[in-house]
Amino acid sequence: MELSTTEFIEKYAVKRTGTNSLKWDALDQRYGDPDLIAMWVADMEFKVPEAVTTALTERVNHGVYGYSYTPDSYYEAYFAWQEKRHNIKLEKDWLRFDTGVVNSIYGLVNTFTKPQDAVLILTPVYYPFHNAVLDNHRQLVTSELVNDDGHYTIDFKDIEAKIVANKVKLLIQCSPHNPVGRVWTEAELKQLLAICQRHHVLVISDEIHQDIIIGKKPFVSALNVAHGRYRNNLIVVTAPSKTFNLAAMLNSHVIIPSDELRQRYDTFHKQINQTEVSVLGQVAAEAAYRAGGEWLDQLLNVVRSNYEYLRTELVAKVPAIKVADLEGTYLAWLDLRAVVPADLTKEFIQDECHLAVDFGQWFSKNDAGFVRLNLATEPKYVHAAVANIINSLAKINETRAISAAE
Template identity: 60%
Template sequence: MNIKEFCDKYSIDRLGTNSLKWDALDKRYGDKRLIAMWVADMEFKTPQAVIEAMKKRIEHGIFGYSYVPMSYYDAFINWEKNEHNYEVNKEWIRFSTGVVIALYWFVNAFTKPDDSVIIITPVYYPFHNAVKDNGRKLITSELINTDGVYTIDFDNFEKNIIENNVKLFIQCSPHNPVGRVWTEKELDKLLSICKKHNVLVVSDEIHQDIIVGKNIQFPAAIVSGGKYADNLITVTAPSKTFNLAGLLNSQIIISNEKIMAKYDAYAKTVNKTEVNIMGLTAAEAAYNHGKEWLNSLLDVIRYNYNYLKTNLNEKAPKIIITPLEGTYLAWLDLRGYVDPKDTKTFIQDKCRLAVDLGEIFSENCKGFVRLNMATDPKYVEMAVYNIIRNITLLENSEFEH
């Protein structure tokens, strides 16, 4: 279906539904009237097939203890093979209630207090928290920013590993918030450094299906013929792909038997919850029947990003907009117009937008903002209008002075 048909069918007002994104604006931002473009979920209902599968389960009326059926494994394994050329064995799969909680588990399972864990920044802020909250030493390697295009500083990355005796690397692929889809060559170099220095890799691939540029998404486990799979844990979920975050269902993939045994031993001490039957039901239906819906969603994301980029380039050309290759999160550098210390005042109080500010992803990113493009185009149009209007007012004010 085209963009208008998709939005007419699936776009929905989330106010008054206990939505963290919309109904908690007053608590998080002190203003309930903002346009919510922050947390990474959507204003689109999940695929109709998912809704129907959940209705059928609800009509059964029993929500007791459940286990993961073979049909679920088949659906997930087929999705990974068909979409990402990644052949996953059932025995490699474990479950968590979310990728973030899994990161906390891995930090505890595979490192000791005061061990060093490295991340590549700017990056999703729970990566920082999973390390610091658990008493580990956080090591950061900053991406190289060349006019909004981000690349990995491999020399700095390796130097930090050696100097800090790093034990674990938490990778973001595709990368949130800068929207990079790493090439196989980039991943090969990154993973080879980790293998060389005996650094275990956790690859967060939750955005693996949200590919809107030309680069192909390579699961870390298949890079260079799979030669790094034995030094790797992959985490992914249907939550970003199909807007299912509230159903608390994520996959952990570990092919190395020793790593799996160590993880299983640790999981016995912390992971005593049963699987979420509604999460499993929704995810299975999405993996089996959600491809057409996803294709339409990607069209909407591309439209929204291109609208943002085209209009801001024309009317506010000193805003640097990072190319969006993957994820649905646009990354903007406002420093051409706004003093970094005034970013919150400008973007929230003047433009009326609730966004994630750059400094939560890296202390070096004050003056940057992240905007969610997985939303109804009307919100993107409003955001762009507000930004341009206030940039114009700012420039006129400076001209008058």
């Protein structure tokens, strides 16, 4: 049954405090204030689709969690989802499982580069990309996306120059892009992949946000660019964790179409990773891929309406705040630099607005003054966040006006 946005929220929204939730229960530890509204880390205040809860309950009621393998039914459900939603045709041989996309990126950096090799990322970008390079003692090379009034594009010339100058070996790409909200077009991806192929730069495409499409542009997987022309120079990582709020279920995918790259991956991983699959993670994901489509469509409507509210209110009341276009992901990216000095953003957001957010400088050293807000939540939190920003700015301006008059 199709639910309206209000009905979806009534049915699925849930209070998360008291569940060891990183987002809500670690506020004091992470931000030094337990009473902030948690709009940071990318998970949601919504329960998973009912079919997922039913499948997990049945499995839990069986009561045994011995070593398991991935059944054919899992591949069927996942492949059907990929084909129906994204026109991606996968093959069983290409697929490897992991306990999370970040974990995979760390593993891939180790598999395909050596210490001190240069790895390129397009900033601002999800901060574990930076960490995966730096923690493994590789050289971090960044190319800033071009920000045109909240619409971001890729600086291809800069990328090619940096690849050549630094002898870059690997590019880690985010598609759709966290935090700037871009869904890259096939033309953009083709240009990027062609540059990488020309200079023998392997590409990891992190497509974890592929199902969170908010605007009109369709998601295009790197696997499908130019009818698959770049597949042999490509590894795609995905998971059901963003789509269906399953992050702690620790089940993710590494897709490697190239026989040669897959062999290198297998050889390396044999040395360090003997983990079997996460049985509950796969039970949950299979049920979600099979029966979670309607739930996802309704969730996306909630995110769209939260984003519309945020953007409309801020444009009307504080037009100097720039809200980036949200084509994909459920993460809004705000540029506050015109209203708050960049070095005071933290004080403003936490002490005045009472919000826990991801700060811009976590994503790029150049982006102090930006904040990322998670919109996969109940509208009441988005409304409160927007009201707190507007009212706190009004208060600051009032104080300034009074002191100017004195």
